Amino acid sequence: MTITTGIQDLGLENITHRYNGVLALNHVSLEIEKGSFTAILGPNGAGKSTLALILGGMLRPTNGTVKVKAADRSRSHSGNGFINLGVVLVPEGRRLFTTMNVKENLLLGAYGSGQSKVEMMKSYEDTLEFLPELKRHLNKQAGLLSGGEQQMVAVARALMARPTTIILDEPSLGLAPKMIERIYEVISSLNQRAMTVIVIEQMTTYALQHAQSMIVLEGGMIRYHGSVTDAAAKEALQAGYFGTE
Amino acid sequence: MHDLLSVIFSGLVSGSLYALLGLSIVIIFRATDVVNFAIGDIATIGVYVAISVISLGVPVVAALPITFLVAGIIGVGVERFMIRPLGPGNMFSALIITMGFGLVLQALIGTIWGYNPRPFPPIIDGNITVFGVAITYQKLLATGLAVVAMLLITALFNWTRIGLAMRASAEDHFAARMIGIKSTRVASLAWFLGCGLAGVTAFIMAAESSVSVALMAMVLFRAFAGVFLGGLTNMIGAAAGGMMIGILDNVAGSYVSASFRDTMVFAVIVVILFLRPSGILGARGGARV
Secondary structure (H helix, E strand, O other): OOOOOOOEEEEEEEEEEEEOOEEEEEEEEEEEEOOOEEEEEOOOOOOHHHHHHHHOOOOOOOEEEEEEOOEEOOOOOOOOOOHHHOEEEEOOOOOOOOOOEHHHHHHHHOHHHOOOHHHHHHHHHHHHHHOHHHHHHOOOEHHHOOHHHHHHHHHHHHHOOOOOEEEEEOOOOOOOHHHHHHHHHHHHHHHHOOOEEEEEEOOHHHHHHHOOEEEEEEOOEEEEEEEOOOHHHHHHHHHHHHOOO | OOOHHHHHHHHHHHHHHHHHHHHHHHHHHHHHOOOOOOHHHHHHHHHHHHHHHHHOOOOHHHHHHHHHHHHHHHHHHHHHHHHHHHOOOOHHHHHHHHHHHHHHHHHHHHHHHOOOOEEOOOOOOOEEEEOOEEEEHHHHHHHHHHHHHHHHHHHHHHHOHHHHHHHHHHHOHHHHHHOOOOHHHHHHHHHHHHHHHHHHHHHHHHHHOEEOOOOOHHHHHHHHHHHHHHOOOOHHHHHHHHHHHHHHHHHHHHHOOHHHHHHHHHHHHHHHHHHOOOOOOOOOOOOOO
């Protein structure tokens, strides 16, 4: 089941992906609506991170079509993902430049979006205004920050590209509950500012408090795609995680 | 009677060349994971081109940027047409290719310019006495050039956009691609800078002696030693390693025996690498989870 109302932001058609022959995604089709907040949930090994990489343009699927803002981007081969199309990925494990300071990490975030130096400094100021807790860490080495602080820097680095769509892979992994709440507060506020948000999580609690629609992935296939509040949602979630048929 | 201070000083003078060449090797390695064994021969070609243009009447000073450009452009070509087509993760093939290409270049030099050593005009005459050692202005100028080149590289990597991008790419190729850094552009620039700087080293070497196919053999040998000593991934380490090799070399040559120079230098390296396998400042293996 797919949502067909509104304008399509990202779309996957019949995506299959194999790693050296091992099936990770099996005929996955989905549409992400512009301005929506989608949670992609599923147990370990369901294919969530593969899906995140494909949505962000960092991995070319073995088969199928990837659409960004209704244009076919399956053959795009820049190696730089969809960042120049306004789609940013905050990957699993954050992937900060740990030997560099926070300021350098943030500035690097603007590189792929073709901003001038003036625009880059404007993005920098806006990002710090949006995430004021980063101000006191600017000169610290990113690798020395706590997990929660690093996650904030990762989000901030992504925002530096002035994206229309943000994909976050396991943003809550390994963080304290208070920090997870703050991260979701930030993500929700981005969504309220008309940004399309996709959150990939193994832990469902926080994601479901904020998302409007959800996709349950299991064994590389979509089990459910619809509203979070739908009666079938809870059932799909249980089936997805515990395999009750 | 040798004065230790003067021995150390002249060690630093030759060490600055090993440091500069070591830096060139590290710049290329960090950006593309390739240990470029052809770097000495690429640099030597640059110097032979310089000899040819000098013989046409171009002043020696103007021949330096020409050497830099020629070596740099050859480097870009090697990366683009020999290394990049291999794809990522082919470190061993890349290593063999650079070794082979180095041999091809040597044959090419022999064919075009001949195998006999060629004289190279000195840049400056005269000498000065420092710590009781007579040092030629030429050597002092060489050291100054090497130091200036190293300072410029430091500035580039710390204060420019492209330098920041190169550091990011060196630290995490995937994350750099993800934020939109063009890895191909970083690779080209690294090979240009690395080979160009090696060209500068070769030029300085040539100005001190004469030019032959084996111009860079001794320096390259010691630069590699310095790089492995300081750490293949660390620029400061590579430069410091080169300086240390210069000092060690001189101390061993003066206090032990000139014929045991290499033995002493490499014995120390073996001991250090035994204690710290990735070099003194190199990144340690194993990922932090």
